[in-house]
Amino acid sequence: MNPKAEAETSGIATGAAARHVSLNERLIFEQSAPGKRGMDLPPLDVPAVDPAAVLGREFMREAVEGFPEVSEIEVLRHFTRLSTWNYAIDLGMYPLGSCTMKYNPRVNEHVARLDGLVNEHPLQPGELAQGCLRILHDLEQSLVAITGMDAATLEPAAGAHGEMTGLLMIRACLESRGNPRKKVLIPDSAHGTNPASAVMAGYEVQNIPSNTRGHVDKDRLRQAVTEDVAALMLTNPNTLGIFEDHVAEIAGILHERGALLYMDGANMNAFAGIARPGDFGVDVMHLNLHKTFSTPHGGGGPGSGPVLVKKILEPFLPVPVVVRKEGGRFVLEHNRPQSIGRVRAYCGNFGVLLRALAYILAYGPGIRQATEDAVLNANYIRKHLEGHFDLPYDLPTLHEVVFSDARQKPQGINTMDIAKRLIDYGFHPYTTAFPLIVPGALMIEPTESESKQECDRFIQAMRAIAAETETNPELVKTAPHSTRIGRLDEVTAARKPILRWKP
Numbered sequence: 219m220n221p222k223a224e225a226e227t228s229g230i231a232t233g234a235a236a237r238h239v240s241l242n243e244r245l246i247f248e249q250s251a252p253g254k255r256g257m258d259l260p261p262l263d264v265p266a267v268d269p270a271a272v273l274g275r276e277f278m279r280e281a282v283e284g285f286p287e288v289s290e291i292e293v294l295r296h297f298t299r300l301s302t303w304n305y306a307i308d309l310g311m312y313p314l315g316s317c318t319m320k321y322n323p324r325v326n327e328h329v330a331r332l333d334g335l336v337n338e339h340p341l342q343p344g345e346l347a348q349g350c351l352r353i354l355h356d357l358e359q360s361l362v363a364i365t366g367m368d369a370a371t372l373e374p375a376a377g378a379h380g381e382m383t384g385l386l387m388i389r390a391c392l393e394s395r396g397n398p399r400k401k402v403l404i405p406d407s408a409h410g411t412n413p414a415s416a417v418m419a420g421y422e423v424q425n426i427p428s429n430t431r432g433h434v435d436k437d438r439l440r441q442a443v444t445e446d447v448a449a450l451m452l453t454n455p456n457t458l459g460i461f462e463d464h465v466a467e468i469a470g471i472l473h474e475r476g477a478l479l480y481m482d483g484a485n486m487n488a489f490a491g492i493a494r495p496g497d498f499g500v501d502v503m504h505l506n507l508h509k510t511f512s513t514p515h516g517g518g519g520p521g522s523g524p525v526l527v528k529k530i531l532e533p534f535l536p537v538p539v540v541v542r543k544e545g546g547r548f549v550l551e552h553n554r555p556q557s558i559g560r561v562r563a564y565c566g567n568f569g570v571l572l573r574a575l576a577y578i579l580a581y582g583p584g585i586r587q588a589t590e591d592a593v594l595n596a597n598y599i600r601k602h603l604e605g606h607f608d609l610p611y612d613l614p615t616l617h618e619v620v621f622s623d624a625r626q627k628p629q630g631i632n633t634m635d636i637a638k639r640l641i642d643y644g645f646h647p648y649t650t651a652f653p654l655i656v657p658g659a660l661m662i663e664p665t666e667s668e669s670k671q672e673c674d675r676f677i678q679a680m681r682a683i684a685a686e687t688e689t690n691p692e693l694v695k696t697a698p699h700s701t702r703i704g705r706l707d708e709v710t711a712a713r714k715p716i717l718r719w720k721p
């Protein structure tokens with residue numbers, strides 16, 4: 219066997235592929251050798267019994283075929299190495315627009331690991347869970363104060379889940395007035411989850427075009443709001459990072475005809491601590507705790523998408539509702555005849571809710587400054603990349619900025635190529651090709667977590683790539699060059715994923 223082939227079969231990558239991460243880690247199954255163990259148990263000091271006799275044969279499993287036999291250090295190294303393959307917010311800037319990939323402060327983790335909290339059981343009787351119920355209640359009250367709404371549910375496990383919960387409450391409310399109505403209006407700049415949630419709640423979706431300023435077109439809206447319309451789902455600021463400055467008027471147009479205003483609050487990092495949706499006519503909204511309130515995004519979860527409502531929707535909140543009784547005792551109230559029912563087990567993702575409350579209490583009024591810094595960082599980046607990338611909507615932006623690849627297009631380079639090249643400069647890519655109303659979008663959201671120095675490094679990298687598209691377009695088109703694996707065939711990866719290990 220030649221040395222290169224030998225190195226590869228032994229799991230050591232060679233050449234350029236080895237630069238980013240030095241080891242081409244094999245599956246744990248492939249590292250197995252018969253008889254290796256992680257630990258030795260001491261000899262039994264009680265009489266041995268036949269497990270089949272005690273448990274019953276039906277509960278016994280045959281030998282697990284191909285179960286990996288590895289030592290403790292092999293397990294540890296395997297997972298430690300795998301962890302270095304991930305790009306993470308703890309490693310560097312994560313400018314993924316619309317996702318608010320901010321730092322997860324360690325105080326959150328400290329609080330979440332306190333003995334009295336990690337050892338609680340979700341089914342513990344109320345009188346033994348007063349502390350946990352108070353945490354839920356305090357978080358609800360904090361979110362109510364920040365948003366200017368009247369009441370909250372913490373059950374939904376993601377933003378999209380919150381959207382569906384909110385829409386089901388709208389449906390229940392309108393139904394109680396005699397007619398659930400048929401349609402939900404959604405601007406063309408909305409997040410893809412909005413139309414999906416509306417359909418799941420049994421509504422037809424009608425698109426509302428944006429005007430040239432990236433705002434909802436009020437005249438079109440006025441025409442569209444008929445007796446059939448249940449609600450408008452408005453993302454504010456929208457996915458261009460632009461605030462709907464006529465939002466109170468929009469709410470008025472809906473309310474006049476008995477429709478409700480749903481606000482997608484995933485972008486609250488743009489104005490938390492500065493303005494309150496409850497003050498400008500919003501009836502129901504969700505927040506993404508894994509965005510604005512610094513809880514981890516995780517590998518697709520667990521997230522949390524609390525829904526906040528005005529008084530008119532309060533009777534329809536999911537059960538159970540945390541209620542504070544006289545004397546300060548907390549109870550979980552299940553008997554709510556108009557409730558839409560449960561949307562999640564227990565009271566939502568408690569560990570995530572806890573981290574969000576830790577963040578809010580640690581920052582206090584400082585939440586306003588976090589917002590201001592997030593907006594400042596986005597505008598700083600915008601100013602320094604103007605002239606290098608096309609800016610399709612030239613309006614003041616808040617916490618994120620959307621460029622397009624129009625200037626790079628003539629060299630045959632698109633937003634995906636630029637994003638892939640950014641990996642070679644040590645950054646996670648920004649959001650590509652979203653929002654859909656900007657063809658070839660580059661959506662950048664630095665968040666308040668980044669220092670000026672880190673923003674400057676990002677700007678330098680982006681400018682360098684813009685220069686490369688002129689001088690060496692091939693380099694950009696074929697990026698990334700520094701990773702274990704180069705450009706993936708994304709279509710094949712999506713259509714024919716290999717998800718199972720076969721011995």
Ligand SMILES: *Cc1c(COP(=O)(O)O)cnc(C)c1O
Pocket residue numbers: 316317376377378379409411412453457482484485506521523
């Ligand atoms: C992230 C996001 C959502 C969906 O939230 P999930 O927690 O991912 O389900 C909805 N709307 C907007 C504007 C978002 O940015």
